[in-house]
Amino acid sequence: MFRLPRPLKVGDTIGIIAPASAAKRISLQKGIQYLKSQGFKVKTAINLSRGKFYLAGSDESRIESLETFFLDPEVDGIICARGGYGIMRIIDKIGYDKLSEIPPKVFVGYSDITALQMALLNKLGWITYSGPMVASDMGKEFDSFSENWLWKVVMAHPYPIELKNPPDRQLTAFREGVAEGKLIGGCFSLITPLLGTSYLPTLKDAILVIEDIDEKTYHLDKLFQIARLHGVFDQIAGLIVGDFVNCFPKNSSKCFTVEDYLKDFVGGYQFPVITNFAYGHIKQRFTLPFGIRAKIETSPAKVTLLGN
Secondary structure, X not given: OOEOOOOOOOOOEEEEEOXXXXXXXXXXXXXHHHHHHOOOEEEEOOOOOOOEOOEOOOHHHHHHHHHHHHHOOOOOEEEEOOOOOOHHHHXXXXXXXHHOOOOOOEEEEOOOHHHHHHHHHHHHOXXXXXXXXXXXXXXXXXXHHHHHHHHHHHOOOOOOEEOOOOXXXXXXXXXXXXXXXXXXXXXXXXXXXXXXXXXXXXXXXXXXXXXXXXXXXXXXXXXXXXXXXXXXXXXXXXXXXXXXXXXXXXXXXOOOOHHHHHHHHHHHOOOOXXXXXXXXXXXXXXXXXXXXXXXXXXXXXXXXXXXX
16 A cells, blocks of 8 residues: 655755755755745755766765655655756665655655655655656746645645646647556656566556656657567556657657657557646646556546545
């Protein structure tokens, strides 16, 4: 059984860690000030803006910060400074046995953090949140849509709740049907390397939500084929497609679009598909609790978080 963390409340202490890459100091400080302006206390890891190559410190130091902040009774929730790269280097070295002795905490991040979120879900049953990060989002022009959805789900258990796209972005029913299941997914290029390992929850009867950024189209195609060979699309109950930023060239004469690709790829399956979902490496994005039960409908297109 997956477990929801206690919601955050004003006055709580939010810990900030960088388990992958280091953040830029200016945007990090702006993000910290934003959290304080919202009424939270802030506790920071020592390696947030100090990198070792493309990493926020050594593997050992990043693991130590992660475990320390989760185990610290003064820290009520954790928001990552940024993504980048580095989780795959440490995912098998984290002390899950130690973490299993504490209740889950609100944990927020996306991009490279996807791999850690999947591991925490499968190893510990912790529901975590794919949402804005301190330097990447809060330290820049933080869009009100993203801001509102973040606090709506991490400061309450507002289920059931419909995920309504921004007014100028229409949710699309790509293939008809209705499906319910545990919401699992994130950055697709971080999901596929976990297939066949103990760090990915079962996708049987799941609602899979995917997005990505800066993947060449042929590489993205390879990721889909890897997932197909692992039987992913034979198992899931439904598919939600977010943004694939800078993945499909704008010149359609040189490459297919995401819609073209899906039409060709999912033709042999029966699950419903929702596209143009406000999720991914974009300014206006939902915060999604991975592991929560969700429902998709296509007449009209609708995504609902049902609860645990």
